[in-house]
Amino acid sequence: MSTIDAPGGTRLMGFGEALNDALDVALQIDPTVVLLGEDIDDESTGGNFKITAGLSTKHGDHRVRTTPISEQAIVGAAIGGALGGLRPVAEIMFVDFLAVAMDQIVNHAARLRYMSGGKTPVPITIRTASAGGQGFGGQHSGMLESWFTHVPGLKVVVPASADDAKGLLLSSIFDPDPVLFIESSRLYFGNMAFGEPGGDPRRLHVEVPLGDYRVPLGKARIRREGDAVTLVTYGRQVDDATKVADRLAEEGISVELIDLRSLVPLDLETVLASAAKTRRVVIFQEAVTRSGFGGELAARITEELFDTLEVPVRRLGAPNTPVPYAANLETAYQPSAEALAAEVRETVERKARAS
Amino acid sequence: MTAPATDPQVLNRIYELAARIRLCDERVIKMLTGGEMAIIYYPVTGQEVLAAASGAVLRADDYVVTTYRGMHDQVAKGMPFGPLFAEYMGRVSGACKGKGGPMHITYPELGIMVTSGIVGGGLPIANGLGWAAQLLGQDRVTVVNFGDGAANIGAFHEALNLAALWDLPVVFLCQNNRYAEHTSYARSQRNEQVAPRAEGYGMAGVTVDGNDAAAIYSVLAEAVAKARRGEGPTLVEAMTYRFNGHYFGDPQEYMPTEEKKAAKAADPVKALRRKLIDEGHANEEDLAALEARIRAELDEAVAAAKAAPMPDLAELYTDVYAEELAS
Ligand SMILES: Cc1ncc(C[n+]2csc(CCOP(=O)(O)OP(=O)(O)O)c2C)c(N)n1
Ligand SMILES: [Mg+2]
Numbered sequence: 001m002s003t004i005d006a007p008g009g010t011r012l013m014g015f016g017e018a019l020n021d022a023l024d025v026a027l028q029i030d031p032t033v034v035l036l037g038e039d040i041d042d043e044s045t046g047g048n049f050k051i052t053a054g055l056s057t058k059h060g061d062h063r064v065r066t067t068p069i070s071e072q073a074i075v076g077a078a079i080g081g082a083l084g085g086l087r088p089v090a091e092i093m094f095v096d097f098l099a100v101a102m103d104q105i106v107n108h109a110a111r112l113r114y115m116s117g118g119k120t121p122v123p124i125t126i127r128t129a130s131a132g133g134q135g136f137g138g139q140h141s142g143m144l145e146s147w148f149t150h151v152p153g154l155k156v157v158v159p160a161s162a163d164d165a166k167g168l169l170l171s172s173i174f175d176p177d178p179v180l181f182i183e184s185s186r187l188y189f190g191n192m193a194f195g196e197p198g199g200d201p202r203r204l205h206v207e208v209p210l211g212d213y214r215v216p217l218g219k220a221r222i223r224r225e226g227d228a229v230t231l232v233t234y235g236r237q238v239d240d241a242t243k244v245a246d247r248l249a250e251e252g253i254s255v256e257l258i259d260l261r262s263l264v265p266l267d268l269e270t271v272l273a274s275a276a277k278t279r280r281v282v283i284f285q286e287a288v289t290r291s292g293f294g295g296e297l298a299a300r301i302t303e304e305l306f307d308t309l310e311v312p313v314r315r316l317g318a319p320n321t322p323v324p325y326a327a328n329l330e331t332a333y334q335p336s337a338e339a340l341a342a343e344v345r346e347t348v349e350r351k352a353r354a355s
Numbered sequence: 356m357t358a359p360a361t362d363p364q365v366l367n368r369i370y371e372l373a374a375r376i377r378l379c380d381e382r383v384i385k386m387l388t389g390g391e392m393a394i395i396y397y398p399v400t401g402q403e404v405l406a407a408a409s410g411a412v413l414r415a416d417d418y419v420v421t422t423y424r425g426m427h428d429q430v431a432k433g434m435p436f437g438p439l440f441a442e443y444m445g446r447v448s449g450a451c452k453g454k455g456g457p458m459h460i461t462y463p464e465l466g467i468m469v470t471s472g473i474v475g476g477g478l479p480i481a482n483g484l485g486w487a488a489q490l491l492g493q494d495r496v497t498v499v500n501f502g503d504g505a506a507n508i509g510a511f512h513e514a515l516n517l518a519a520l521w522d523l524p525v526v527f528l529c530q531n532n533r534y535a536e537h538t539s540y541a542r543s544q545r546n547e548q549v550a551p552r553a554e555g556y557g558m559a560g561v562t563v564d565g566n567d568a569a570a571i572y573s574v575l576a577e578a579v580a581k582a583r584r585g586e587g588p589t590l591v592e593a594m595t596y597r598f599n600g601h602y603f604g605d606p607q608e609y610m611p612t613e614e615k616k617a618a619k620a621a622d623p624v625k626a627l628r629r630k631l632i633d634e635g636h637a638n639e640e641d642l643a644a645l646e647a648r649i650r651a652e653l654d655e656a657v658a659a660a661k662a663a664p665m666p667d668l669a670e671l672y673t674d675v676y677a678e679e680l681a682s
Contacts, residue, residue: 044537045609068507068543069474069535097473100508135445136395137456139472321675325456326445328665 010207015187018162018208019051019127022169023089025212027059030087033173034063036074037091037127041066048093049129049188071097075104078124079112079178089173092128095182096142109178110153125172129185130235132286132323133334134193141323141330143235143287148180149263149296155179155217156263160187160238163208164261167215175217184236184286191239204239218265222274226254229348230274231340232297233284234260240337241284247341253348263293268300275301279310280347284340289317310352316343360573363636365411369568370627370637371645372407376427377624378649379436382657383426383443387603394443394457397424398599402530404623405565405593406431408572409498409528412579418466418484418497420477423458425470428500433465436656446663453666454674466495474535475510477501478527482514485523485588496582498526498575504535506549512556515590519558524582526575527590530565532597537609553590565593566623568630595623 026033044066046053056064067074078088092098113121132141148156159165172179190201224245233241238259245255256274275281283294294315301313316335324330358365380400386392410431421428442449443457450462458472471477481499488495518525529549533540553560563574578589596618600607631637
């Protein structure tokens with residue numbers, strides 16, 4: 001493995017650009033890193049969302065390979081490649097299409113290390129985009145992280161900002177285990193819908209460290225400190241949650257905002273420390289509430305802190321329905337900033353149980 | 356019995372359906388360009404004639420399964436413009452009450468059973484429709500439409516094998532428009548054509564010019580008649596071209612200009628129109644009147660869609676199950 005200069009500098013980048021930079025760095029520092037997925041090389045326009053643009057030209061189309069529409073073959077080749085000594089990064093265009101490759105991901109990637117008594121680890125990364133809130137309808141709008149957090153052997157990472165996207169992706173690629181890396185496609189456009197008019201697509205640009213910058217998996221990020229209530233979230237919900245926390249601060253409600261960054265491994269320690277301090281917790285997720293990751297988190301917090309909590313842990317997620325198409329229905333479907341603000345207010349104002 | 360492909364009535368019928376598709380596609384694109392509507396749309400421009408031929412072959416009670424790029428297949432099967440545009444605009448009067456959207460137009464009243472946004476997703480389901488007809492003693496045929504790119508996904512292979520094994524009354528209509536998103540056909544597989552793969556499953560496979568009305572009609576008529584007789588499935592590969600890229604707004608920089616120019620110069624809808632007039636099967640006035648009627652129908656559908664209300668918010672929770680669950 002060669003290294004690149006880490007000049008210690010930073011550059012203002014958007015989410016997609018930071019991901020592209022991470023992939024570029026990974027390809028540079030390790031000749032066994034390879035990318036595969038539909039449309040990802042430059043002859044095919046550098047990917048559906050252009051996240052891999054320029055990489056095949058720079059690193060060769062033998063290392064950055066466009067594939068046919070064959071999700072099983074993509075994930076399978078990544079797994080086999082890993083067994084054979086590569087460090088593959090597969091792109092599956094939308095999280096919804098992971099369903100097509102489920103056998104390779106669940107029965108193989110996740111379990112081969114264990115079933116071989118540790119002899120066949122599968123160090124792959126599967127990058128995929130979620131695309132809710134953009135009028136794409138029932139098969140292109142899913143957020144499915146809990147399908148995968150339920151499978152021992154997989155790690156699940158959901159970045160919320162450009163700097164974390166880069167640092168977490170590099171850590172995922174060089175992690176010894178299979179990592180599902182879920183990118184909210186709205187974050188490619190400043191948390192706006194694809195092609196949405198107006199707004200500033202650069203509003204979420206941040207300074208991103210150059211070079212081989214890594215953010216460890218399993219370390220949550222406290223986005224804002226507070227003492228009245230703990231708000232736990234991840235992915236694109238962090239942007240909404242930040243706005244809500246700002247607004248509530250003006251109302252005198254001090255929110256501690258935790259961005260989990262990775263769900264597996266989970267930084268329970270940071271969550272519990274905050275919950276023990278505020279004694280009130282709200283969990284905010286994009287996905288359907290039923291059997292979602294928020295339920296798991298609520299259980300873990302309650303198991304540890306039942307005696308400390310003043311009020312029950314609350315979850316806010318999507319209703320238990322498929323994603324509707326009509327604009328008014330999709331707006332109603334999405335767990336909104338308004339609903340979150342109301343939920344947090346209610347949690348803070350709720351009378352503590354008699355202890 | 357289906358009439359021979361050279362029958363002027365057949366060609367006129369194919370043109371009528373092709374004109375409905377072309378004018379509808381033009382209207383959608385105009386509305387998108389003018390900002391009258393903002394939806395994700397996969398243009399069918401250039402692929403009208405093969406769909407129209409399929410529509411001319413099929414009976415009202417036959418089944419169609421298609422994809423996100425499916426407006427041509429739906430309109431050819433009789434999909435009325437009213438519920439189509441209302442669905443595009445997410446209105447309660449839409450084909451799916453506004454809950455499905457452009458990628459999932461469904462109209463079982465006319466046999467439009469599934470429109471899938473998942474590449475390859477429709478093929479195994481088409482087998483089930485065929486199986487049901489077979490077991491229930493109905494002589495309905497299912498046509499399942501998909502792209503050249505879909506021939507590379509596992510579902511295609513599983514579905515073809517099962518259909519052949521069970522002699523299912525299914526016609527697999529591969530619309531080979533030479534691209535899958537931004538990747539050319541040539542960069543997706545070694546085989547020069549898709550149809551010869553059928554042989555590997557013990558199924559008949561035919562490659563045909565999907566832009567030639569008479570040619571595609573006779574191939575489809577034969578495949579459908581064979582399926583109706585209980586003699587099993589056929590893989591039909593209709594060669595065609597996408598004039599407007601993958602989705603509306605696609606910069607299309609990966610499509611060679613010369614190739615696009617040549618395809619547009621051979622515009623199948625215009626070619627069919629010219630042929631009808633040249634061969635004396637129709638005259639300019641009649642066709643212009645037909646097109647004016649279609650445009651008026653589109654005007655009415657768009658106006659009605661715009662005037663229709665959005666779905667009630669309570670609709671969010673219905674249709675998940677037969678009965679709404681308490682929790
Ligand atoms: C399983 C799956 N993988 C990827 C996609 C993304 N995608 C949508 S359309 C498309 C290309 C399909 O090409 P083709 O089958 O030739 O049909 P066409 O669009 O040309 O009509 C792709 C890759 C998808 N919808 N489903
Ligand atoms: Mg195609």
